[in-house]
Amino acid sequence: MKIMVCIKQVPHQDARLDVKGDGTWIQEEGIKFEINQYDQNALEAALQLKDASGGEVVVVSVGPERVTQSLRTALGMGADRAVHVKDPEADGSDPLGIAKILAAVAKAESPDLLFTGFMSDDGNIAAVGPMLAALLDVPHTTTAVSLKHENGSIQVERELEGGALEVVELKTPCLVTTQTGMNQVRYASLKGIMAAKKKTIDVKTVADLGLAGQVGAGAAKVKIEKLYLPAKGQGAEILSGSVDEVVGKLVGKIKELGLL
Ligand SMILES: Cc1cc2nc3c(=O)[nH]c(=O)nc-3n(C[C@H](O)[C@H](O)[C@H](O)COP(=O)(O)OP(=O)(O)OC[C@H]3O[C@@H](n4cnc5c(N)ncnc54)[C@H](O)[C@@H]3O)c2cc1C
Secondary structure (H helix, E strand, O other): OEEEEEEEEEOOOOOOOOOOOOOOEOOOOOEEEEOOOOHHHHHHHHHHHHHHHOEEEEEEEOOOOOHHHHHHHHHHOOOOOOEEEHHHHHHHOOOOHHHHHHHHHHHOOOOEEEEEOOOOOOOOOOHHHHHHHHOOOOOOEEEEEEEEEEOOEEEEEEEHHHHOEEEEEEOOOEEEOOOOOOOOOOOOOHHHHHHHOOOOOEEEEOOOOOOOOOHHHOOOOOOOOOOOOOOOOOOOOOOOOHHHHHHHHHHHHHHHOOOO
């Protein structure tokens, strides 16, 4: 089975984020990046399917030069090949723009199964996966917490409200978006990292994919107007002291409000 995993590079969970001067995105200089958590789980799910029954795992990412590092990590974990869409023409794409780019790569790759994360840790839009499935005209399901491949179909267990689970079956080719925590993500071993040096990262431009003028900031129908941290609430009070002191003060406040 050929599996395509879409991975987005996002700011590291521990990165201290500031808003950029023009107020439309975060300040990217000087912060560390990593593979989006949901996409790490997607990659692990793909590698487990490959470990069980063979096949090929291709990772795809749209983004600037720094994305190479995340693709190398994915190759070190066990992905076979990578495609990097690296082109300033793609900058400022809205989710549909990103989905169009990924769809063009998918059409060239013809995977049996596609993975995206349920959402990205930075944008949180949760739209790219379903849009990609629609552009490719393949069935999809979201928020997978486990899955298996049997007789040409993919059985997915997905999470619903209140802890309920639902099982759905999709005929391949299909697309699945993954929930975090669905599996224990492996580390890239030293052997894997060394082997990754010989693996290919295929670099593509928007024009290579036949999408010149169709993606990027100019084509985006959704524009980020403003990114900001909301002002602190009027009644906000920051409790200080040791953990025990803060807990004591907090319990006192809750009692004062008659909530305990
Ligand atoms: C400078 C700058 C300007 C921007 N301007 C805009 C704008 O004007 N309008 C706007 O809507 N957005 C803008 N964006 C955000 C942007 O391009 C988002 O990545 C895009 O909108 C998709 O949103 P999301 O990542 O939240 O998608 P989600 O739907 O939350 O992502 C779900 C999954 O899709 C896959 N995926 C998402 N992005 C990628 C990727 N790049 N490569 C591979 N797989 C991916 C991953 O598997 C991910 O888990 C801007 C970003 C930057 C850096």
